[in-house]
Amino acid sequence: MTPQVEWYVSLIQAFIVINLVMATFAYLTLAERKIMGRMQLRYGPNRAGFRGLLQPIADLLKLLNKESFQPTEAINWAFILGPFLAAFTALVTFSVIPFGPGWEVGGVYIPGQVADLDIALILVFAVGSLGVYGFILGGWSSDSKYALLGSMRTCAQLVSYEVALALSVLGVVIMAGTLSLTEIVAAQDDTWWYAAPQFVGLIVFLVAGTAETARAPFDLPEAEQELVAGYHTEYGGMRFGLYSMSEYINLITLSALCVTLFLGGWHGPGFDGASWTGPLWFIGKLVFLLFIFIWMRTTLPRLRYDQLMRFGWKVLLPVATINAVITAILVVAL
Amino acid sequence: MGNVLVWITWFLAAAACLGTGVAVVSMTNPFYSALSLIGNLASLAVLFLLLSAEFLAAAQVLVYAGAVMVMFLFVVAYLGGRADAPWAGGPPLLRAAAVVAAVALLVEIVVVLGLAWGDDLTDPAEVSDSFGSPAEIGEAFLTDHLLAFEITSIVLLVAAIGGVVLGTTREKEEEVA
Numbered sequence: 294m295t296p297q298v299e300w301y302v303s304l305i306q307a308f309i310v311i312n313l314v315m316a317t318f319a320y321l322t323l324a325e326r327k328i329m330g331r332m333q334l335r336y337g338p339n340r341a342g343f344r345g346l347l348q349p350i351a352d353l354l355k356l357l358n359k360e361s362f363q364p365t366e367a368i369n370w371a372f373i374l375g376p377f378l379a380a381f382t383a384l385v386t387f388s389v390i391p392f393g394p395g396w397e398v399g400g401v402y403i404p405g406q407v408a409d410l411d412i413a414l415i416l417v418f419a420v421g422s423l424g425v426y427g428f429i430l431g432g433w434s435s436d437s438k439y440a441l442l443g444s445m446r447t448c449a450q451l452v453s454y455e456v457a458l459a460l461s462v463l464g465v466v467i468m469a470g471t472l473s474l475t476e477i478v479a480a481q482d483d484t485w486w487y488a489a490p491q492f493v494g495l496i497v498f499l500v501a502g503t504a505e506t507a508r509a510p511f512d513l514p515e516a517e518q519e520l521v522a523g524y525h526t527e528y529g530g531m532r533f534g535l536y537s538m539s540e541y542i543n544l545i546t547l548s549a550l551c552v553t554l555f556l557g558g559w560h561g562p563g564f565d566g567a568s569w570t571g572p573l574w575f576i577g578k579l580v581f582l583l584f585i586f587i588w589m590r591t592t593l594p595r596l597r598y599d600q601l602m603r604f605g606w607k608v609l610l611p612v613a614t615i616n617a618v619i620t621a622i623l624v625v626a627l
Numbered sequence: 628m629g630n631v632l633v634w635i636t637w638f639l640a641a642a643a644c645l646g647t648g649v650a651v652v653s654m655t656n657p658f659y660s661a662l663s664l665i666g667n668l669a670s671l672a673v674l675f676l677l678l679s680a681e682f683l684a685a686a687q688v689l690v691y692a693g694a695v696m697v698m699f700l701f702v703v704a705y706l707g708g709r710a711d712a713p714w715a716g717g718p719p720l721l722r723a724a725a726v727v728a729a730v731a732l733l734v735e736i737v738v739v740l741g742l743a744w745g746d747d748l749t750d751p752a753e754v755s756d757s758f759g760s761p762a763e764i765g766e767a768f769l770t771d772h773l774l775a776f777e778i779t780s781i782v783l784l785v786a787a788i789g790g791v792v793l794g795t796t797r798e799k800e801e802e803v804a
């Protein structure tokens with residue numbers, strides 16, 4: 294069993310992890326702009342600092358200094374609550390992701406995750422589903438038709454693809470026999486990573502995850518040509534910054550969840566080095582997945598809305614269901 | 628210390644539960660009613676947590692607060708009425724007084740019952756470590772309560788098919804016309 298964790302260790306760890314996630318977000322925006330620039334034969338941001346490395350800091354300062362304006366008819370409390378709710382739910386989810394085996398430093402046990410729960414996986418989905426309200430509140434309270442349409446699209450898309458996303462994970466849960474993320478990682482220790490037996494699940498998870506985080510080619514909630522910017526059309530300054538942050542952090546959490554469920558978590562491929570290499574493997578796989586998401590964004594054009602809905606309900610959902618059923622049969626039979 | 632924290636959390640969650648419950652039925656604007664219902668479900672989840680039923684709390688948030696209520700908000704936001712006041716004045720004085728009198732009577736009943744059987748009510752329940760875990764709930768569903776579980780699934784299936792039927796008839800009529 295895992296040793297007792299002191300409360301101050303958890304507190305310090307939560308503080309560090311939250312800040313690391315936010316730093317990852319900041320540099321993910323830079324990486325995205327740089328990589329997209331290279332793939333589109335242009336430079337990307339290269340003025341602030343050495344090769345544009347200070348660009349996220351400059352963006353942050355700009356957003357912080359902007360006036361927080363809002364439409365006259367906007368509903369005050371909901372307009373302000375929306376971005377906070379979105380950012381809060383995005384940040385909370387990362388607390389259950391295991392990034393290392395846990396260490397003993399000077400007699401104090403430091404766990405490999407902020408919170409180890411029996412139901413961690415359900416918690417991720419539950420908190421994620423609450424995040425939708427941030428988008429709905431923001432779009433609804435803005436008193437703008439573009440914002441309302443954007444939040445309607447976000448809402449419909451997230452609800453549709455959440456079903457496929459949850460079902461794609463079911464195969465992993467059945468194989469590992471647990472909902473605890475640390476135990477799922479432990480179950481992949483001395484066998485194949487679940488990416489191999491659950492290949493179909495992995496594909497469905499990645500596609501549904503792209504739709505969940507509203508990334509291209511599923512970025513209809515904020516299709517610029519039709520909706521200006523979607524649910525955050527009326528937002529500016531750091532409130533917009535919070536929305537933007539919550540979207541990127543949701544992407545990071547989703548990738549981290551994918552690493553945990555399908556790619557062996559913090560385990561190395563086939564061998565484990567010293568225990569401090571765990572987080573390095575974890576970050577390496579995370580960066581690889583994030584790169585794939587950026588790559589997809591530059592490569593694929595956006596779907597039409599009816600195509601999006603048809604694909605979600607008539608292709609992804611049946612495939613995920615059949616995958617779960619076959620996995621269940623095989624687990625019982627073998 | 629821990630006990631006091633539990634009491635404070637319980638009191639806040641219970642008060643939020645009652646307050647949002649009243650708000651659901653007294654708000655005039657349906658959007659605010661739906662938001663209150665979400666608050667109600669969330670505070671109920673906190674009460675589940677205090678009863679060491681973590682799985683139930685998470686499932687409650689995931690299914691009801693997360694999935695079902697999104698649909699409510701979706702429909703309400705589509706139908707408009709955003710500009711309506713959240714609350715169109717309180718009830719008449721007489722009705723408010725009646726509610727206060729009823730609450731006072733309820734408190735008296737609770738106090739009397741508490742004095743009479745207080746000793747029995749304060750016995751803490753014995754909760755095992757695996758209480759409320761997904762494994763235990765799943766086992767209860769598939770052994771002791773299998774019939775109820777299966778009947779519920781059929782009822783839900785009927786409701787889903789009914790939804791599809793209701794949703795598609797209008798298109799057919801239009802085609803005929």
